[in-house]
Amino acid sequence: GFKTLPEEEDEEEKIVAMVRALNLKSLSLTDQEVSSLVRSGVPHVHRSKVWRYCVAFHVRKYRDCLADDYYKGLLSLAREKQNPASKQIELDLLRTLPNNKHYSSPSSDGIQKLRNVLLAFSWRNPDIGYCQGLNRYSIALLYLEEEDAFWCLTAIVEVFMPRDYYTKTLLGSQVDQRVFKDLMSEKLPRLHNHFEQYKVDFSLITFNWFLVVFVDSVVSEILFKIWDSFLYEGPKVLMNIAFVDMNPFPMRQIQNKRMFHLEKVRLELTELEAIRQTFLRDREISRPDSRTHFSDDEEDN
Numbered sequence: 001g002f003k004t005l006p007e008e009e010d011e012e013e014k015i016v017a018m019v020r021a022l023n024l025k026s027l028s029l030t031d032q033e034v035s036s037l038v039r040s041g042v043p044h045v046h047r048s049k050v051w052r053y054c055v056a057f058h059v060r061k062y063r064d065c066l067a068d069d070y071y072k073g074l075l076s077l078a079r080e081k082q083n084p085a086s087k088q089i090e091l092d093l094l095r096t097l098p099n100n101k102h103y104s105s106p107s108s109d110g111i112q113k114l115r116n117v118l119l120a121f122s123w124r125n126p127d128i129g130y131c132q133g134l135n136r137y138s139i140a141l142l143y144l145e146e147e148d149a150f151w152c153l154t155a156i157v158e159v160f161m162p163r164d165y166y167t168k169t170l171l172g173s174q175v176d177q178r179v180f181k182d183l184m185s186e187k188l189p190r191l192h193n194h195f196e197q198y199k200v201d202f203s204l205i206t207f208n209w210f211l212v213v214f215v216d217s218v219v220s221e222i223l224f225k226i227w228d229s230f231l232y233e234g235p236k237v238l239m240n241i242a243f244v245d246m247n248p249f250p251m252r253q254i255q256n257k258r259m260f261h262l263e264k265v266r267l268e269l270t271e272l273e274a275i276r277q278t279f280l281r282d283r284e285i286s287r288p289d290s291r292t293h294f295s296d297d298e299e300d301n
Contacts, residue, residue, distance in 0.1 A: 038233075041225040047143050051140070051148075051227075052148050054231040059151045062158070071147045077123050078116075085129035094111070097138060110138065117138075118135060125157065131166040131167070131170075134166065136212035136213075137215070162258055171262075181203075183257075213230055
């Protein structure tokens with residue numbers, strides 16, 4: 001009188017029960033547990049969904065007040081008007097990920113998508129336009145649709161990174177190099193002293209790491225894990241060394257250091273500009289005849 005199940009059906013029920021248990025468990029995960037899972041690396045099959053969720057979370061304050069066709073509107077603008085950044089964007093497209101099949105030739109599918117993303121971004125941020133290095137964020141297009149990749153770039157530049165990170169002076173980028181030097185001095189004093197002893201300016205190496213978040217600097221397997229944590233937690237990712245060995249350093253500490261060095265770098269840039277202006281003025285004074293050579297048209301006027 002007892003109902004029995006074939007062995008295969010019994011196994012199937014066990015799997016369904018396990019799935020339900022995991023779903024329940026996922027609903028009760030703490031933020032710390034989620035962070036630990038993300039830091040371990042998001043499985044390839046789930047990465048698109050996780051990255052899309054992370055990007056949407058970080059830019060929702062912008063998207064909520066914009067029309068659904070906002071991105072399409074930027075593309076229309078890019079087709080109708082010439083953008084000052086267009087020429088540099090075109091020069092950099094094929095330099096992006098030349099070893100990846102999606103970017104290896106002008107006809108590759110990733111090239112047009114990246115062109116659209118960069119042009120749309122340049123219209124959204126005319127004060128930046130295009131800065132060399134922004135093309136490296138094409139890494140997002142390997143897992144995200146074109147419009148989501150645009151918002152990913154927006155999240156990185158407008159949410160994650162400090163102001164002036166990608167402007168002509170790269171002010172924010174310079175500041176972060178000094179913050180990094182401070183952290184190295186605190187967390188890795190022997191290595192820091194070694195560099196100091198031999199007068200090694202390690203920013204020549206690390207500047208690019210920060211500017212493009214390790215794209216081209218590490219193998220893809222590690223790069224994607226860095227980006228998993230980067231898109232989830234923001235710009236304080238140094239993998240296991242940062243998360244475990246060196247003890248975590250909170251964003252508040254990083255922000256305080258940024259503010260301290262920001263004022264110093266601004267002052268230095270102001271002094272450099274004053275020196276430049278003085279030099280130009282002195283050069284004009286030392287060449288008094290330079291103003292006396294006019295074209296025929298200028299003399300007529």
